[in-house]
Amino acid sequence: MKTTTIAMTLAGGVLVAALPATVAQADDDRDVFRSGAYTVKRGQEIDGDLTVRGGTVTIYGSVDGNVRQIGKGSVVVKASGDVDGNIVESGKGSVNVRGEVDGNISERGRGHVKIFRSAEVDGNVAERNKGNLVIWRGADIDGNTSESGKGKRIRR
Numbered sequence: 001m002k003t004t005t006i007a008m009t010l011a012g013g014v015l016v017a018a019l020p021a022t023v024a025q026a027d028d029d030r031d032v033f034r035s036g037a038y039t040v041k042r043g044q045e046i047d048g049d050l051t052v053r054g055g056t057v058t059i060y061g062s063v064d065g066n067v068r069q070i071g072k073g074s075v076v077v078k079a080s081g082d083v084d085g086n087i088v089e090s091g092k093g094s095v096n097v098r099g100e101v102d103g104n105i106s107e108r109g110r111g112h113v114k115i116f117r118s119a120e121v122d123g124n125v126a127e128r129n130k131g132n133l134v135i136w137r138g139a140d141i142d143g144n145t146s147e148s149g150k151g152k153r154i155r156r
Contacts, residue, residue: 031065037073042080049085056093059083066103069093074111077101079118086123094131097121104143107131112151115139127151 031048032038037055040046044061054071059081066085069075074093077083081099087106089095094111097119104123107113112131115121117138124143127133132151135141147153 040081059099077119115141 032050034052038052040059040061042060046063049065051068056073058076060078062082064084067087069089071091075095077097077099079098084102086103090108096114098116100120102122105125107127110130113127114134117136120140122142125145129149133147134154136156
């Protein structure tokens, strides 16, 4: 009887100890909100929206949801990065894309939008304020591009 009680206690202890690890891993399976700089590492997948306030978002991995940067900071999608959703930057930063974006890109603040030659964008690209819209030759954009602010549309 004592052995059974101890085994059940240990089994219960293991179950409780395993629960926080499962919850910690689930962080990537829902919307993520951060303040300050945030990096999605290569191989990391976020299944939900990513919102960062007051810092730069750097994406080496994958985001299956919208990416939003608010305030001072930029959105950077590296060549290995993949965003399956829209990107909105509404502060003083820029949007720099070298990887893949399956959605629209919008810069509503003072920063620039730069679409580099390795980029693949399946959506519209818009810069709506003082910054420039810069597109390198070789960039694959399947959508419309627009500069509706005081900035310029530049082809490199």
